Amino acid sequence: MAPNLSIMIVDDNHHMRVLVATVLRALNIRRIIELGDPADAFERMQTEPTDIIITDFAMQPIDGVEFVKLLRRQSDLRVAMTPVIMMTGHANRARVEEARDAGVNEFLVKPITARSVIDRVNTVIMRPRAFVRTATYAGPDRRRKEDPNYRGPRRRSTDNATQSAYDLDF
DSSP: OOTTOEEEEEOSOHHHHHHHHHHHHHTTOOEEEEESOHHHHHHHHHHSOOSEEEEESSOSSSOHHHHHHHHHTOSOHHHHTOOEEEEESOOOHHHHHHHHHHTOSEEEESSOOHHHHHHHHHHHHHSOOOEEEOSSOEEEOSOOSOOTTOOSOOOSTTSSSOOGGGSOOO
16 A cells, blocks of 8 residues: 555544554555544644545544535535545444445444455545535445446436536535
8 A cells, every 4th residue: 555645544432543543554554643533533634635534433422424424515625525434333234324325435344354444445545436416415426336237217427318416516
């Protein structure tokens, strides 16, 4: 991994921040910002460019989902479009969908492993998804693959239909 990659870890659990930072340092990533409060994360992102955010689902005073929703609504696109990897110890379908619908790029299930962290970081770097901003959603395109058997309405930006749902409205 590139040592100049900047990764911000936002988690109110100090031990989890240390664990994730240790894995990232083992990958030769040197620019690691560890924060326990999402409000501090917003403040730091205004002055310190961040390539990836790794955050927890269950935090206080605001949880990870609300943090991502606030992040995606930022007027500064450099901040709003930052890839987010969400960690959780409870990966039931409802939580995964809630995180996805908030604009999370990838999901990381605890207990984490070095391999799972590496895989998620590689995914947001090597296979980035288009950023979508509409009246009701901001974040990575939630569709991960083309379904050749899909027969419903065409809504991809590559379709001949109108692209209004994918036009960025800033």
